Amino acid sequence: MARDDDDLRLRPGRIRNRVDARIGKRRAGRSRASTFNGQVQQAIRRAGGNPSRLGEAGKGRGRYNERGRGASVAAALKNRNAWSRVDGIRTRSRRVAVKARIVKLNPQRGAAGGRHFVSAKAVDAHLRYLQRDGVTKDGEKGQVYSASQDVEDGRAFVERGREDRHQFRFIVSSEEGVELSDHRATTRELMKQMEADLGTGLDWIAVDHHNTGHPHTHIIVRGVTDDDKTLNIAGDYIAYGIRERASEIVMRELGRQTEQEVSRGLEREVDADRFTRLDRMLLAEQRSRTEFADLRPDRDMLESLRQNRALLIRRARKLERMGLAAEVEPGRWTVSPRAEPVLRDLGERGDIIKTMHRALDREGLADARSVAGYILHHEEITAPIVGRVLDKGLAGDEMGERMRLVVDGVDGHVHHLEMDPARVENIQRGMIVTAGAAEAGPRASDRNILAMAGEERIYRPAAHLEQAVGTVERIGGDPAAYVRSHVRRLEALRRAGHVERIDADHWRIPADLAERGQAYDLARAGASGRVTVLSATGLEQQVRHDGATWLDRELASRQRTVLAEDGFGRDVTAALARRRRWLADRGYATDVGDGRIRVSRDVVQRLEAREVARVGRALAAERGREWQPAIPGRHVAGTLVGSTQLSSGRFAMLDDGLGFSLVPWRPVLEQHVGRLVSGVALHGGDVSWSLGRRRGLGL
Numbered sequence: 278m279a280r281d282d283d284d285l286r287l288r289p290g291r292i293r294n295r296v297d298a299r300i301g302k303r304r305a306g307r308s309r310a311s312t313f314n315g316q317v318q319q320a321i322r323r324a325g326g327n328p329s330r331l332g333e334a335g336k337g338r339g340r341y342n343e344r345g346r347g348a349s350v351a352a353a354l355k356n357r358n359a360w361s362r363v364d365g366i367r368t369r370s371r372r373v374a375v376k377a378r379i380v381k382l383n384p385q386r387g388a389a390g391g392r393h394f395v396s397a398k399a400v401d402a403h404l405r406y407l408q409r410d411g412v413t414k415d416g417e418k419g420q421v422y423s424a425s426q427d428v429e430d431g432r433a434f435v436e437r438g439r440e441d442r443h444q445f446r447f448i449v450s451s452e453e454g455v456e457l458s459d460h461r462a463t464t465r466e467l468m469k470q471m472e473a474d475l476g477t478g479l480d481w482i483a484v485d486h487h488n489t490g491h492p493h494t495h496i497i498v499r500g501v502t503d504d505d506k507t508l509n510i511a512g513d514y515i516a517y518g519i520r521e522r523a524s525e526i527v528m529r530e531l532g533r534q535t536e537q538e539v540s541r542g543l544e545r546e547v548d549a550d551r552f553t554r555l556d557r558m559l560l561a562e563q564r565s566r567t568e569f570a571d572l573r574p575d576r577d578m579l580e581s582l583r584q585n586r587a588l589l590i591r592r593a594r595k596l597e598r599m600g601l602a603a604e605v606e607p608g609r610w611t612v613s614p615r616a617e618p619v620l621r622d623l624g625e626r627g628d629i630i631k632t633m634h635r636a637l638d639r640e641g642l643a644d645a646r647s648v649a650g651y652i653l654h655h656e657e658i659t660a661p662i663v664g665r666v667l668d669k670g671l672a673g674d675e676m677g678e679r680m681r682l683v684v685d686g687v688d689g690h691v692h693h694l695e696m697d698p699a700r701v702e703n704i705q706r707g708m709i710v711t712a713g714a715a716e717a718g719p720r721a722s723d724r725n726i727l728a729m730a731g732e733e734r735i736y737r738p739a740a741h742l743e744q745a746v747g748t749v750e751r752i753g754g755d756p757a758a759y760v761r762s763h764v765r766r767l768e769a770l771r772r773a774g775h776v777e778r779i780d781a782d783h784w785r786i787p788a789d790l791a792e793r794g795q796a797y798d799l800a801r802a803g804a805s806g807r808v809t810v811l812s813a814t815g816l817e818q819q820v821r822h823d824g825a826t827w828l829d830r831e832l833a834s835r836q837r838t839v840l841a842e843d844g845f846g847r848d849v850t851a852a853l854a855r856r857r858r859w860l861a862d863r864g865y866a867t868d869v870g871d872g873r874i875r876v877s878r879d880v881v882q883r884l885e886a887r888e889v890a891r892v893g894r895a896l897a898a899e900r901g902r903e904w905q906p907a908i909p910g911r912h913v914a915g916t917l918v919g920s921t922q923l924s925s926g927r928f929a930m931l932d933d934g935l936g937f938s939l940v941p942w943r944p945v946l947e948q949h950v951g952r953l954v955s956g957v958a959l960h961g962g963d964v965s966w967s968l969g970r971r972r973g974l975g976l
Contacts, residue, residue: 346475347514355517360581361533367580368533372452373523377515378676380444382500397439399678402698403446404431406671406680407495411639412486419484422461424468434482434497442507443500446676447519450493451527452542457492460485463526464494470522475510478503488635495675540585547591551624552617555592558582559602559612573608625673629653629693636668636683637691646844650690658694661713663687663838664845665815666706682808684712687849689841700807709812709827719791720798722766730786738764738959739782757882757962764959765941766794768966772945773797778965781910781957813922816852821859824888825881825925828856832876885925885962889939892923896930897937905936907958913938914955917946940964 359370381394404421408431412419421431438444449467457463464483472479480499485492500508511518546553562582563570571578572590582589593610596602601616633651637643664686672681672695680701684692694712704710729744730736738760745756767784770776775793777785787793812819812827819826831837831853840846857874860866865883866876877883890906897904907913915933920942922928927942931954941963946954949968956966 345509345511345514346477347471347518348511350474351511351513351516351518354521355513357521367536369536369539370524370533371527371531373520373527374448374450374452375520375523376448376674376676377519378446379500380446381442382438382444383440383442385442395678398702399698400435400444401432402680402702403671403678404435404497406669407484407486407675409670412484412488414487419486421482421484423482424465427461429482431482434480434499437480438499438501441500445498445500445508445510445515447496447498448493448674448676449496449519449523450491451523452491453527453531454492456531457527458530460492460494463530464496466526467519467523468496470526471519474514474518474522475508477508479508489631536584540588543585543588547588548595549624550620550627552620553592555585555589556596556612556616556620558585559589559593559596559610560617563610563612568611569605570610570612571608572610576608626653632668632670632681633683633691633693637685640667640685642667642685646685646691650844651693652690653693655695658713661711662692662694663711663811664692664709666704666708666710667691669701669704669706682710682712684710685845687838687840687844687846689844689846691844694808696808704808704810705813707815708810709815710808710810712808719795720766722763723791723794726763726767726784726786727788727790730784734786734788735779736767736784736786737782738784757879761959761963764963764965768943768963770794770797771965781959781965812924813927814924816848819924820852820855822924823884823891824923825885826856828853829860829876829881829884832857832860833878833881881925888923888925889928889962892921893937893939896921896939900932900937902932902937903935905933905938907938907940907962907964909958911958912955913940913958913964914953917949917952917954919950920946 360367362368380400382400384394408419408421410416410418420427421429421434423429423434449464451457451463454460461483464485468479468481468483480501481496483494483496485494498508502508543555546555558581559570562572562578570589570593572582572586572593574586578586593602593604593612596612596616597604599619601613601619602610603613604610630648630651630653634643634648637646662684664684666682667685668681668683670681671677672679678698679695680698682692682694682696682701682704684694686692692712725741726736729741741763742756742760745759767776767778770790770793771778771784775787775790775797779785814822814826816828819828828849831849838849840850842850857866857876860876860880861868861874865880866874868874890904893906894904913931915931915936915938918930918932920927920929921939928939929942929946931938931940940956940958943964943966945966945968954966954968956964956968958964
């Protein structure tokens, strides 16, 4: 019988794990399962699951860590009825909101870290912004306190918990928080009760905030017991127990709420643009009747619904006007499934707008900036934003690490930005910044470098400077600063491994530099872009400052920032005119008549050199050193003793034991503070650093 060469039969066998004999030995602590089922279970454990409970997905409550401390207390508290009747009068327990977050700091022994672990810097930043200015009743800085101290050392608390596996963060807010006489006493009583419920002493700190309509308290608890073991709190206790205990403590001071007080609180929610208790009651009624929320007076309903029937109808009509509910027949309503997410989004937007208004009010600008000019950016910034930072703080409910910036833009709008803390670590209130995503397409500087490199693919800053001097009108600014920006770009690409520095005046450039540069920018910036400091000082200080400023760079630039005729754009326009006059009075610009003043092209370079020399000599004298300016083509070396912020930028301070120098700061230097560094000074003032490890004799 003839057989086709392609004819074959598959004979499935048992799934196996074949390991190369050369690497077949199991690694200590990281052994690979020998069966397919074992590998699946191993993957589930790495993801934080429990493979032995896969069949119980629909049986449990889904609450994190049901068997932690406080589980029995939570079981007794979670189903407690808030309402009670005494002598025919119905009263309700006090409402307290508790938000909670478990922050993972370190992995378990032998496990690997990951993105879900919070860095030490982020923990420090969270505490720093809980203590920021403007959060107390008097607008002062927040004060950390503990169980025994009214003034506690927050940094010492953070240091004690560096090696903890996790920490707990809580925000406790009573509905009638403004009526409480002493928030610290209330917090201490709550924490004492939690210690009794959990059966262990707790190491905690707290900060009271009064910067919103509802006073609230931030509490941070270390994830260890009083005998230094890992503290695991039952999920139900976090969800129900803390709230019920806080309610008991508030009731001891304020008493229970009457029906009339509850109704007055609900009445304030009728027209609210957020998700309210009335919405929750309507949705619960609709689910109980499968299809409609039946508010007809002759229908059986819960006592709470009957007491507040008129308010529920008014709220339903509000939702109807918003397109989130419809009256199918008199008294019968259907609420859209979109209602809750839409109302929650509106509530979040309202909170952000209030934050922006408070920032403007603090600067005396609330009446000068219309709410219509507010722009809220979430994950992406589609166009560059230039403006002054009015506010910086934790975003959202202040439980996480993401940061917010409120920027008064030169485009006449006020912007609210949210991004990762690493992107705004050095940004402070009052700075003038630019924020935005990476440039679309290759950078102009990369194309210029390729053109200057020619077929030999060698870029020479000196040759580029000669060309720039002959085309001043085309480049629209100081030729030295223009070339310096290209050298800075090459330094960044060199550290990423894309170009090679042969010496101070020769760079080897790849043919695909434009594509490499674009990929590098996109990888660094991400979707939310990055924030760059244009000036560390405000407009008023820049107008009369004897040094290079952002205003000078704008005056010398051919491609100036577009300024609106109102808002911060108008302020910048006025400041530019005053700065132009100041420069003319001191010989840096020429008054050509008819109110026109011509600014010289090298004004930025002259002013920067003047400021660097003046500040450098002063700092050298303080240290008893000789001032040594960096000379292009020569080596600079010394101990990196820190940095100083000038109006023209941040500068690194080098001390070689005899002389003292100032050179432009670069982020790569951050991890070398206190160490010996060296490099070659380049034309335009920058330095090409040699920071790699070198072999040699040493102790």
